[in-house]
Amino acid sequence: MKIMIKRSDFIRLFIISKKINEANLNDDELVDLKVRYYAYMAIYYNQENKYYETAKCYKTLWESLKKTNKIELPQKSDFDFSIAYFDVLANYLGFLVLEPFSEKQKTELEALYNSEEIEGIPHIYQLVSAFLSRELVSCDLNDYGLERFELYTEKYLNFANHRETIRNMLIQHNIKVMSECYERLSMPRIGNLISVPQEDA
Numbered sequence: 001m002k003i004m005i006k007r008s009d010f011i012r013l014f015i016i017s018k019k020i021n022e023a024n025l026n027d028d029e030l031v032d033l034k035v036r037y038y039a040y041m042a043i044y045y046n047q048e049n050k051y052y053e054t055a056k057c058y059k060t061l062w063e064s065l066k067k068t069n070k071i072e073l074p075q076k077s078d079f080d081f082s083i084a085y086f087d088v089l090a091n092y093l094g095f096l097v098l099e100p101f102s103e104k105q106k107t108e109l110e111a112l113y114n115s116e117e118i119e120g121i122p123h124i125y126q127l128v129s130a131f132l133s134r135e136l137v138s139c140d141l142n143d144y145g146l147e148r149f150e151l152y153t154e155k156y157l158n159f160a161n162h163r164e165t166i167r168n169m170l171i172q173h174n175i176k177v178m179s180e181c182y183e184r185l186s187m188p189r190i191g192n193l194i195s196v197p198q199e200d201a
Helices: 002-006 009-018 021-024 030-049 051-067 085-096 104-114 122-132 159-179 187-194
Strands: none
Touching: 002 009, 002 030, 009 030, 021 051, 030 051, 030 187, 051 085, 085 122, 104 122, 122 159
């Protein structure tokens, strides 16, 4: 898999990945291989702009790191992929909110919101709270400390797409909130309420 990523041969990478039985990676003695495998898959799905699948990879990495806190693992994997605990958690959330709203997404956000893990991490707590809010939220990316989320920074592949998409998802959230409160709104009024240009609403 590593060679396929080096060659940017993502078709063969995916074919090889299907030959691996993921259940066999759940052995605690194979945690290093499991982390490397899901790091490679996160790279693949991000390359393909499959946000929910990327989020699932990061979720698996996060859950694996929680269970193996007694095992010394490096902070970086191949291709400068961060497996630092809080980077993995932030990237899980960061990719999760790039997906259009769904009940499945809402359930995962609620689980994060109720988790003790995020209580002391303001930027993560704020982003979770925004997408669970039943009120209008800011669409200004500067309000969310995105520089602390690796996937929204310049060092991460497709970061510009990620930033554009999260803004669109914040707008989508606000439109959903308004649809529950109003039966009819003009586009200029919508843009005014959520503080974005009319063409973005």
